[in-house]
Amino acid sequence: MAVLYVDNQPHEIRPHEVGKNLLKVCLGLGFNIPYFCWHPAFQSVGACRQCAIKLFKDEHDTKGKIVMSCMVSAKDGMRISIDDPEAIEFRARVIEWLMLNHPHDCPVCDEGGECHLQDMTVMTGHTYRRNRFAKRSFRNQDMGPLVAHEMNRCIQCYRCARFYRHSAGGRDFGVMGWHDRVFFGRFEDGVLQSEFAGNLVEVCPTGVFTDKTQARHFTRKWDLQTAPSVCVHCGLGCNTIPGERYGSLRRIRNRYNHRVNGYFLCDRGRYGYEFVNSPHRIRQPLLRENQAALRPISAQAAITHLGNLLHSGRAIGIGSPRASLETNYALAKLVGAENFYHGMPTKHLRIVRAMLDVLKRGPAPSASLHDMEKCNTIFMMGEDIHNVGPLMVLSLRQAVLQKPIAEAAKLHISDFEDAVIREAIQQEKGPFFTGVPGFTKLDDQVTQAYRGAPHDIARLGFAVAHMIDPAAPAVEDLPVERVQFAQRIAKALQDKKPLIVAGYNCGSESIVRASANVAWALRKKGFAAHLAYTVPECNSMGTALMDGGEIDDAVQAIASNGIDTLIVAESNLYRQLSLSGFDTILRRIKHLVVLDCLPNETTAWAELVLPAATFAEGSGTLVNNECRAQRFYQVFSPAGDVRESWKWLSAAMVASGRAQSEPWPDLDAVLAALARDIPVFAKVPGITPPSSFRLMGMPVPRESHRFSGRTAIDADQTIHERPPEPDADTPLRHSMEGYPLQPPASLLGRYWAPGWNSDHALNKFQQEIDGPLREDAPGVRLVEPSGGQPSAEALNIEYLGLVPPAFQRRAEEWLVIPAYHIFGSDELSMHSPGIAELAAKPYLQLNQADADSLGATPGQLMTMTVESAVCTFPLKVGPGLPDGVVAIPFGLPGLPGVALPAWGKIRPAQPGEPTGVRQA
């Protein structure tokens, strides 16, 4: 253990902290040093001069010198002083000058009460403005529907520009002006182009950037009811803190999980929450009698009706990858495992199952987002990662810097000196190779890219694997330039930490198999290759781990043998099936029962609709893309009869006579049953403490100790104070009373420490800065390679075969591939006004040559026939698409779930042909 003397007191620091900057080490030791420009995710630049401390030569040195703690490496035996009067005076003067132009805004500033600038100002003791001159002012910019800009509040710490340009790779935002009028913004008004722009709200130490969606229903941090949660808008499973007030969800903030999302979220995750508050929410059970409209009925009547349906005829169930494990399990139990089908497109299920197969067989494990950051060579197959797994972009951007940073270390540059490292590495990037079917926003990071059809990308992968290990299946008839490219990739990948990225973007199982071969071949050669897969929905991996049929089999079953009742849990079948399949179900099924939170094409045809809880209104478990099971907790008790789907299904077990009493009355019971029945989920109950968990005999409160308005919130309805809503599922309580200190990380729904009201209070919850949380619980990985990770010699790898044939373009037909959109392809987030405003509009995309061959011009309406669907959309001409391939946006509202890639025909639309999708 090394020793650091702070104000003459020895403090032990961990050996690996020697060489880290003093600010980070001191914050880790629990000291309060004010700072602005430093951030654990983008290190030090020494720009704000706020973190000054005094450094002494040795124990005899009484004078010392003032240094910026963020720019000095900690050494064993070093002597520093934080409380030195000169250092205190210095810091007070610095904040005074930073505050010269700060406006008198706090009461109307959304950052007020959780503002790092407020905290630091109080910490340094600056109270009165002595400057007699007028304050500088700026005009704000309109930055789109998500982020609000109030430039007067800026203290010029440069954090926003560093995050936006360096971490997130945005190019439309930066620094302008000079002298004392440095301005952070865009060149002109307009929507911020980065998918990570929402992080500016958390990165900015003051209120320059605030959450525009929250401003519509603004609530201070201390008034929010919060609980630990998991994002439901893509498969990466980022940890979030949703906040509720007066029965509506007010905002999403990042929840630190050092294995998954460190400090950041994507905009879909941050702003997609407003679907929970949608005025269209289903809040009561609805029943349709005699073909009439749906009418509200009581919860008891609905359960009885469902029980009768289950009693009288044969029933099957379709689960959902956006529902919790508990809901899928409960449905499978209710209808019987043999009657349970997965509510995702058959193609997606097959791809996810192929991924699971690869990860189970090993030896290459899946990488967490944190692992990815540490990889130094990347080969990405088929992914437009900004749109299918947004936060992975930030990890990949870190990964491409690993090699140059390692080179910079040879110049004796400390790893925290951000500006120096950037100066040293210039535009240098590590090896990053991609095979994608078009241009992506990550192309500026890529060493070399191949643009081809999905099959050709898979073939490239197979070829790379074969070149690393000749035992892997070879690829016949590969063009010379692609052989050379494969050789280049194979050579570069044989490095310390290669990462293979693949996923569902191209809808190709071959790509998954090819990625497995590459990773396995690397493992065989002794390189610690990791696999990173993207999956379509927040619980795709979890549901695919369960037994169940494909959704097309469900259609077959309904079409062939008399099935009376279909129960659909939180899945919009219209998006999962082809139009003909959807049509078959509607025509043949006698009773359609749907559990969902928002009306959609499926609920529109249902006989019985049961209101399902969203992620904020219920508790459950989701399994992310790396097979990490994580718990989300109920944030608030919903109005009406809304409850978790598994609770409805539990009641239906009794009503249908399948059980004497409710089999799963609470979360612990359903988790215990899940772990007992499905061995792979054995560890799932242990992710978080059981509902009986108490700290010093107290539950953990969801409300802060400063929660206001307790005796007035309901006073307009009743003068009697209501007791807190009961919660039998979790160790949390809907109350401000309970354990007042730090709860375990899995129950941590808020960062606050005395003197630290902003999210920077996180410092006080980490074991060491940028490290794991105290009593860390980052979730449980359910799938690890069988037999662990054996040595290279012990490996006996059976490579996956089935190399696909090369893509041949057809004369009259086009290969239709899906194009995913961060704003638009996710079903739930499209009910949030901010996201819907930014969403892509439907289109057909061809490359220039193909558009010319059809004689079509951009914007012209084109009609495409694919499977049973005919769609008429405007043409978009996009570079990078291979010849003979057409891209169509996936999952926009109203688009059915055509199994892509598929072959389709295109022609210019006839005059008067309506835009949209219809059945052939």
Add this chain to the structure above:
Amino acid sequence: MLSILRTIWRVFLHMFAHRPTVPYPEKQRVLPPRARGRIVLTRDPDGGERCVACYLCAAACPVDCIALQATQDETGRRYPEFFRINFSRCIFCGLCEEACPTYAIQLTPDYEMAECKRTSMVYEKEDLLIDGVGKHHQYNFYRVCGVAIGGKDKGQALEEQPPEDVKTLMP
């Protein structure tokens, strides 16, 4: 015996002493302006609502009897969508007034708030908002703060320079 007589004498003298009590309600006492009674929401000298819905009064309230919701008009001016004080809980401690950064919430000397029904003790914004400035005659928060609202653009606040032109190269 002597002590009894002395007591009677003293009581007799009290009949002519100054009376600290008044025969309320026939006679009403004039309280000093700083007496803490019924809470009001005041307006700024220009007639606009002073409350900017910053939630500080609610946070300061020791009995949590203030609930409000912030909203803003199309020009960006913040105001409370609703503002509710449950006077059946209020202890008239005045911490809300002390916490208020805009002099909006003020305690008045009026204390005659007894009601027969407890629900009548719940005051909404329309019950609280008065047409005057209360104890502070001059202050208008939006004149000093940095945000632009309708009728006050950037650079028009007190002690504020006109907006910078960030694209100029002049020193």
